[in-house]
Amino acid sequence: MEPHEVGAPTRRDFLLIATGAFAAVGAAAAVWPFIDQMNPDAASLALASVEVDISSIQPGQSITVMWRGKPVFIRNRTEAEMEEARSVPLGDLKDPLARNENVDASAPATDENRAPAGYEQWLVMVGICTHLGCVPLGQQGDYGGWFCPCHGSHYDTAGRIRRGPAPENLLVPTLSFVDDTTIRIG
Incomplete structure (x- = not known):
């Protein structure tokens, strides 16, 4: 062979x-x-995060910034607003989850899980109603938080849905404090 x-x-x-x-x-x-060529271009990548100077926002005031084409509400809450949010029993909430990208996905919707640790007076949320994508109005509604006039969703001072057709709390995006006066979103 x-x-x-x-x-x-x-x-x-x-x-x-x-x-x-x-x-x-x-x-x-x-x-x-x-x-x-399917990768995002440099302009899109530049919007991946945004830094916001919050030094001029007084307690009780809010601003709206744009991030990834969406409005983001940044509110410097008063002590009364934080106390009101902390006093709400979790059983009264329509959505029991925090919806905060900075904590565990199964975290309960307590006020502490909605605000950044160490900066509890600051509330940062994507300003899009979880019902049909409208933009809620601030410091309005039955709970003094946000109100979506399109379909009647009421959010409290921690951005949690309390009444109306919205199924979920307002989303808290990934964020960090660069220093005491600058927040990085994204």
Whole structure:
């Protein structure tokens, strides 16, 4: 018996494998520009996070900033607003989850889980009603928080849904404090 009859690789086998590998590398090199062009451009990546100076916001005041094309409410809550939010029994809440990207997904919707640790007076939320995507009005409604006039959703001073058709609390985005007067969202 000759060596090539026993199943030993032949020169033809080597050439077929080498040609196939070369073709695969060539195809990947040809397809890569099409795949790479689907990545977000630099302008989109620049919107991935935003830093906001909060030094001029007095207790009881709010501002709205844009982040990723969405309004974000930043409120410097008064002591009375924080006490009111803390006094609400969890059983009275329509949505029992905090909806805060900075804490565990299963965290309860206590006021402490809605505000950043160490900066409890600051409430930062995506300002889009969880019912149909409207933008609620601040310091209005039955609970002194936010009110969506389109369909009647009422949020309290911690941004938790209390009454109306909205199914979830307002979302708290990923955020961090750069220093005592600057918040980074995203």
